[in-house]
Every structure is written in structure tokens, then in C-alpha cells.
Amino acid sequence: MGLGGKRLRPLLTLLGGQLFTDDLGPLVKPALATEVFHNFTLVHDDLMDNAPLRRGQPTVHERWNASTAILSGDVMLVRAYELLFEHVPPALLPQVLRRFSQTAAEVCEGQQWDMNFEQEATVSIAQYLDMIRLKTAVLLGFALELGAVLAGAPAADAEHLRQFGTDIGLAFQLRDDLLDVYGDAATFGKRVGGDILADKKTYLLLTAQAQGGPIQQATLGHYLGQPVTDAEAKIQAVRAVYDELQIRPQTEALINQYFEAGLLHLERVAVPAARKESLRRLALQLLEREV
């Protein structure tokens, strides 16, 4: 965890709380629970995905072994709970633990769907959106809700913040799918085309499979599930299908829909607009990375 990362989730908790209070001190430790939990999921997910690197360093199972990744992940989940029950006021604790546990189970369920999808011949776009909502978006929603609840926000406001976070999370993940295909290699930080090479069932691929005609289906079928002999040729060919089908503007339209839906929830939070400026700007930053 010392390697950093964006620390987006605790930031969301603090910004969610800052809508309702200027005293963020009591929120810091509970906010860390979201980051420890997120890192627990990364340790276990990297093992399941057999990923060699995380944040430019060997993953836990690579540096040590699979058992160490399983057990240290398990203990990180315990530590996330500890950060909550040691630092959340008793009156709020049952509610916070209930929502945290629900979110935690959903994140695991999302990862299970993601793993299952690898084995399945067909995945619908609705299934895919459900999966990324569980795997990625609900934790961003919970992080914001946590900040609101700890800052004494009315229940309706906490709920709007949760939905804001979930919608932004969906937009964020779709943006990630898009950047993987159309991103700038200099700024993306991962190999552009990595999802295409791995036959990853992203929103872009599933949409192309749903909308493509016989020739486009044949092109996708020629490359999917086959050993990669020429990586650049595969990336070029799949991207050409995406271009023909206008997958990029379709994806951008869906990203914008989630983004706008999220902003509507943020607008409905009953605090002055000026207090929401930091959150709105963070959401924009998350979604305005250059494609």
C-alpha cells in the first residue's frame, strides 16, 4: 500500500463529508477503511488474474507466493473492518458496517462475474454493466456515502451521494475500456490495446459483437480465442471494426449519460453549490483524461 495509487476512495469519503462539515479529522481513519478494502481486492484479484505487476512493482503472489497473497488479503479485509469499528461513532456503527458489508459482498460478486465471463461464449451488455457496477462502481458510491453519514448528512443526501458515486464509477470504468483502445500510449500508463490482445469482454467488444454484420463478426472471430501471432495486426483489425461500427462515439455517449445522471444526484444534495465544487471538479478530472 505504500506504493500509493490514486487513493481515490478515501478522497471521496473526505470530499463527501466536506459537503456537510469543516471538521474532517474524525473522517480520516474510517476513510482509510475504503482504501485498505480496495487494496485487499487488488491483492486477491491480481492472484486470480495471474497479474505480474501492480503499480510497476511485482504483485504479492509474484513477490511471495499464492498463500501469502490469500492470507495477507484476508487480514487486510479484517483491518478494513477494524478501521471502521474503532473509529466510527457507536451510534452510526451498525449502519456503516451494514452498508460496508453489503458493498464488500457486491465487489466480490462483481469479481466473480468478471471471472465467469472469461469462460462464457456470450455476455450481454446488460450483464457487463451489472458486473462493472458491482466490481468497481458500488465502492466509489459507498466511499462517498460513508463521508456523508459520518458528517451527519440527512439520509436523502447520503443516498444521492451514493448514487452520484456509483454513476461516476460506471462512467469511470467505461472510460477505462475506451482508453485501453484509443488512449495515448504516452499518458495511459498501460499498454494500449491490452484488452484487445487479452480478448477482454469490454463494453467496446460486446457492443461490436452485438452490432457487427457478417464480415465484422468474421474479423472478430478470426482473432478472438486464437494465439496472438502479430499483436499490432490484431489491435489494428479489431480497432478497425470498432471504427466502422462507431463504437467510440457510442461509448462516449454512454459515459456522458452516466456522468450526467451522476451530476443530477449531486445537484440534488441539499447544500450550497459552492461546497460541491471540489467533488464536481474531481469527477471531471476522472473523466476528462485525454483520449
Added chain:
Amino acid sequence: MGLGGKRLRPLLTLLGGQLFTDDLGPLVKPALATEVFHNFTLVHDDLMDNAPLRRGQPTVHERWNASTAILSGDVMLVRAYELLFEHVPPALLPQVLRRFSQTAAEVCEGQQWDMNFEQEATVSIAQYLDMIRLKTAVLLGFALELGAVLAGAPAADAEHLRQFGTDIGLAFQLRDDLLDVYGDAATFGKRVGGDILADKKTYLLLTAQAQGGPIQQATLGHYLGQPVTDAEAKIQAVRAVYDELQIRPQTEALINQYFEAGLLHLERVAVPAARKESLRRLALQLLEREV
């Protein structure tokens, strides 16, 4: 979990509570947390140990796959927390969650030591006893303590019960080591000699390695770390070394020491002796299986 098992841990919680109250209804759901937690550790441990069977059925990773074992285990840990915070009175919740989390981290640490020991040339008897205390005994102690705390027991009594459970747990695990070598195949339920065939660093083997003379060391060295060509010959030879070194009576003596130490803690719990009869009888049952 539907396959059963002994359900020892929730039984301990109920018997621990029954010392102090006749109204065990409110203890049932929290008691289940210890069983769900225990089964979470079995799912992850079986994966790490590459075990094919549990309770006569294929293990989760065999029946499904490794990812399913990791993720369903993760969710079982979440569910164990849920059973506590949904059903433990708010005034007791921070204390219960703190002790549960500490125990959970210790159990994971014990499993990590157990895995590490497989790779290590030498393990001391003190290290081994520390490992089984963490991996097995502390959860039995927590299960008893939980029952006492929920039943409104004084802190000193809850602590004596915890130590009673931990000592009985140590005795129980050592008895398991003993049964693996000297048990009756008809009643043991596992293959007698399984630990010997697997070169498992049990109390018996570590004691033999610590006490054996050159010839006994040579016999052990001849079989340990080598492919098993004749299983019965290996079991016979290692058991002969144990017999020469009187490992069995030494192990029985240590079991009795832990058992007696545990009973002293039970005696010091400030309730009438008649109320303790069920717990004392359960401890005897756990330790009086035929060898």
C-alpha cells in the same frame, strides 16, 4: 456448510453463555459467526493445501475453481462479521468486534506459519506450539469468550473461559497429531499415518528430531523429503523411531498438561460447579477419543 462437521465452535459459544444465563436465544446468531468464520478458513486453507476432499466431498476449489474458493471465502468472512453486528447488542459490539478481529488475524497468521514451516528445514517445538495456538486454539477460546460476554459474564470469567478454550484447543490439536500416528483406522476417519507420509512437521516429528540419536536421525532423514515408494514401510519406520523415543507418552503428558491447565481456568469461573458440567464433559469427549 450444509455438510455439517462437528459445529464445535457455536456449541462452545452456547455452552459458554449457558454458564451465566438460561436464555440462550440471543446467542444463537452470534454463535453462528464462529462457524461461518471457521468454514471461511477451511475454504481458503483447502485451496492453499491443495486438498481434494473435505467432509467426504470435493473441496470448493475442486468442485468449482480457485477463484470461486477465494471469493466465496472472502464473502464468508464478510458474512461472519454481519452475523455479529446484526445480532450483538450495540453496547457489546465494539468489544466483540475487536476480539473477533484480533482472533481472525491470529488464525490467518497461524495458517501463514503453517505454510512457512513446510519450506523450513528446522522448526522448533516452541514455534510449532505457537502456530497451533494461533491456527486452531484461539478461535475455540474466542467462541467461549463470546458466549460469556453475550451472557453478561464478568470480564474475569470471560477471560478464564477464553484461556480454558485456548488450552483445550492446544490439547485437541496435539491429540489430533497423536491420532494420526496411533489412531484406530476404523474410527479415525482419515488415513492413519497421513501426516507421516506427508512429512508434516507435527509435534511428534519435531520432538523425535529434537531427541533422536544418530541412528534415529538417519532413519528419519532416509524417509523425509523423499518420494514415497512403500507407504507402509515409511509409516512403520517412522513410528518405530517414535516408539523408541517414547514420543507417545511424552505427547500424552503434554496433552494432559494443557487439559489440566484449561480445567483450572474453568474451575476459576465464578459459577456453581454444576453449571460447568456440560463444558467439562465436552472437553473430556474432545480428548478421550480412542487412540
